[in-house]
Amino acid sequence: MTMLDGRADAGISTAAAPDDLDELFGDPRHPGPFDYASIVADDDARRLSTTAESLLDEWEAAAEFVPVSLGGRWASTEDLVRRWRPIFRRDPALGLGYGVTSLMAALNVWVAGDEAQQREVAARLLRGERIAVGFHELDHGNDLLANEFTAQPDGEGGWVLTGVKQVINNVDRAESVLVMARTSPEPGARSHSLLLWHKDAATRLFVDTGRRVLTAGMRGCRIGVAEFRELPVPAGAVVGPTGTAAQTALTAFQVSRAVIPALAVATVDATLDLAVRYGRERALYGGAVLDLPHARALFAGALADLWLADALSAVVVRALHLAPAECLVLTAASKYLVPQLLQSAMQDLSVLFGSTFYARVAPYDIVEKFVRDLAVVPIGHAGSTACLLTILPNLPAWVRRSRRTTTTDPGLFRLGDPLDELDFGRLSLGAGSSDPLGAALTDPIVREGLDADTVEVLDRLAVELDRLRTEASEVSPSLLGADAPPEAFALAHRLTLLFAGGAWAGACAAAPPGSVLRDEVVRRAVLSRLEARLAGRIPPLGPDEVDHLVGIAGDLVDRDVRFTISEPAATPPVPLEEGDTR
Amino acid sequence: MTTDAPTIESWLMGRVVAYGKVDAGTFDATTPLADLGLDSVYALTLCGDIEDEFELDVDPTIVWDYPTIGELAEGISERLAAA
Numbered sequence: 001m002t003m004l005d006g007r008a009d010a011g012i013s014t015a016a017a018p019d020d021l022d023e024l025f026g027d028p029r030h031p032g033p034f035d036y037a038s039i040v041a042d043d044d045a046r047r048l049s050t051t052a053e054s055l056l057d058e059w060e061a062a063a064e065f066v067p068v069s070l071g072g073r074w075a076s077t078e079d080l081v082r083r084w085r086p087i088f089r090r091d092p093a094l095g096l097g098y099g100v101t102s103l104m105a106a107l108n109v110w111v112a113g114d115e116a117q118q119r120e121v122a123a124r125l126l127r128g129e130r131i132a133v134g135f136h137e138l139d140h141g142n143d144l145l146a147n148e149f150t151a152q153p154d155g156e157g158g159w160v161l162t163g164v165k166q167v168i169n170n171v172d173r174a175e176s177v178l179v180m181a182r183t184s185p186e187p188g189a190r191s192h193s194l195l196l197w198h199k200d201a202a203t204r205l206f207v208d209t210g211r212r213v214l215t216a217g218m219r220g221c222r223i224g225v226a227e228f229r230e231l232p233v234p235a236g237a238v239v240g241p242t243g244t245a246a247q248t249a250l251t252a253f254q255v256s257r258a259v260i261p262a263l264a265v266a267t268v269d270a271t272l273d274l275a276v277r278y279g280r281e282r283a284l285y286g287g288a289v290l291d292l293p294h295a296r297a298l299f300a301g302a303l304a305d306l307w308l309a310d311a312l313s314a315v316v317v318r319a320l321h322l323a324p325a326e327c328l329v330l331t332a333a334s335k336y337l338v339p340q341l342l343q344s345a346m347q348d349l350s351v352l353f354g355s356t357f358y359a360r361v362a363p364y365d366i367v368e369k370f371v372r373d374l375a376v377v378p379i380g381h382a383g384s385t386a387c388l389l390t391i392l393p394n395l396p397a398w399v400r401r402s403r404r405t406t407t408t409d410p411g412l413f414r415l416g417d418p419l420d421e422l423d424f425g426r427l428s429l430g431a432g433s434s435d436p437l438g439a440a441l442t443d444p445i446v447r448e449g450l451d452a453d454t455v456e457v458l459d460r461l462a463v464e465l466d467r468l469r470t471e472a473s474e475v476s477p478s479l480l481g482a483d484a485p486p487e488a489f490a491l492a493h494r495l496t497l498l499f500a501g502g503a504w505a506g507a508c509a510a511a512p513p514g515s516v517l518r519d520e521v522v523r524r525a526v527l528s529r530l531e532a533r534l535a536g537r538i539p540p541l542g543p544d545e546v547d548h549l550v551g552i553a554g555d556l557v558d559r560d561v562r563f564t565i566s567e568p569a570a571t572p573p574v575p576l577e578e579g580d581t582r
Numbered sequence: 583m584t585t586d587a588p589t590i591e592s593w594l595m596g597r598v599v600a601y602g603k604v605d606a607g608t609f610d611a612t613t614p615l616a617d618l619g620l621d622s623v624y625a626l627t628l629c630g631d632i633e634d635e636f637e638l639d640v641d642p643t644i645v646w647d648y649p650t651i652g653e654l655a656e657g658i659s660e661r662l663a664a665a
Contacts, residue, residue, distance in 0.1 A: 397626065
């Protein structure tokens with residue numbers, strides 16, 4: 001991306017560290033302007049919290065989506081995720097409705113826009129405006145190249161937009177809409193363009209955005225339909241050269257496919273915290289729920305799944321900076337597997353909550369909303385199937401790269417280490433040149449940092465990796481397209497699990513002292529769930545592992561420390577001993 | 583290794599026939615790849631074959647930028663010359 005100095009117009013000091021959103025919002029379990037009770041009430045009313053949106057405006061939350069070189073606060077994508085997670089611990093719909101949609105739109109401009117467009121979009125986001133993503137047409141789903149919405153030349157360099165875009169978040173209230181439109185009748189990947197429409201430029205009602213679509217999850221989001229009736233836009237509205245919509249969008253998607261699963265992890269983190277509190281106070285069969293073996297096993301399994309999801313999504317977020325050429329496949333793997341792990345965890349936890357879950361008993365009624373909201377994540381902008389379809393045709397190339405990769409950049413696994421600003425130009429639409437997460441399973445540096453039991457599991461996973469390479473190299477290309485049979489999909493599914501294994505091993509090996517990733521029982525528990533998933537069945541963890549994990553969870557809740565491993569835990573201050581004069 | 587466009591062109595035509603979507607003799611170097619049944623999956627397969635044959639890593643966008651066998655052969659030839 002071009003380096004620009006937009007700070008002057010933005011009037012934002014990038015030097016000032018933003019306040020912690022957790023502090024700004026307050027503890028959602030206690031009465032306050034943005035507590036769980038108000039979030040549930042707003043969800044029932046299908047609206048987002050106006051209080052929370054005002055707080056986010058004040059906090060200039062959208063500055064996190066604007067690169068530092070354009071006047072915003074976004075350098076490390078890991079920091080972006082960490083700073084936005086407090087929103088996803090409270091209300092995923094607010095996260096999507098307040099801003100993630102604008103991030104998804106802006107990414108295309110950061111990837112392909114010219115200097116003037118980048119400045120304009122940065123300035124708009126920094127003053128609190130929103131941008132909707134007008135890509136989706138219900139008739140074509142994730143098959144974007146089949147989209148029919150058209151942009152016709154107006155004869156004077158500009159364009160005229162006609163057609164309908166459906167299920168578009170914020171389309172009514174956003175100040176701008178980025179649309180994907182057909183600019184050539186030819187088949188193929190060079191026939192669509194991206195055009196950015198700023199509503200303040202319209203002189204009359206060319207577009208009807210009034211129809212809302214009511215959804216089961218993310219109910220507070222203002223999702224709607226936009227019907228364009230010959231809307232004129234100037235030549236400068238086209239983002240990137242004409243005909244490059246697919247290339248730009250497929251590049252931009254990589255960033256959102258990495259960021260969104262990492263944000264969604266926080267919602268499950270919050271649910272686990274609630275589950276411990278509920279499990280301790282709810283009395284059943286003469287004891288607390290968290291004393292019941294079944295409830296404990298459900299909880300421990302969900303916690304293990306959260307840790308694996310957190311490790312994979314965090315490593316993939318770092319890969320955007322450190323292994324960008326490999327991110328087409330890596331981000332598709334994260335956007336496929338992480339929501340699946342999170343949903344599995346939520347399913348288990350909903351059973352733990354029992355009647356409190358389905359009867360929506362306060363103060364735990366928020367869990368029912370979390371389950372509905374998270375169900376939208378794997379559908380979203382890059383559906384689970386679309387993610388596997390991104391991986392499938394790249395399998396033969398992945399095999400070649402995997403066979404020649406023996407080591408991995410250790411920086412990928414040093415969660416929380418500083419990262420330089422993202423270079424969008426280094427993201428590619430191919431399989432890159434290496435297989436960093438597959439290689440982590442056999443990388444000597446990773447193994448050095450692990451205990452013998454964990455290394456033994458890695459040996460078995462490395463055999464699996466080898467078997468997968470052989471099977472994938474024997475598949476005919478005719479089985480790797482949208483009409484792929486279930487056996488081909490299963491190959492891609494297994495690959496995502498092995499990537500998760502590599503991410504977990506690497507993160508464990510690089511973990512700082514005191515991290516839960518140093519705990520050998522934790523390592524084993526997570527890997528045994530992963531191996532079970534590879535085998536296609538998930539038995540409960542062993543009783544010793546369950547006790548150990550439930551014990552860790554109780555301790556974390558007592559100390560008010562979150563479960564996620566990808567954020568440096570706020571170390572509680574060491575109590576002063578008597579006579580200590582520090 | 584050969585880097586001249588005509589040789590690359592006939593190699594590419596051989597690959598396309600090998601994929602089994604079209605018969606030899608029913609197309610030439612100016613037929614759009616899209617008309618040869620080369621969807622995005624085969625485009626990636628072709629990229630892999632190019633990689634193996636010429637030791638040249640190519641992005642699948644190469645078949646978007648060079649949409650016929652003739653143009654693609656020219657494109658590969660230029661990249662090989664520049665490598």
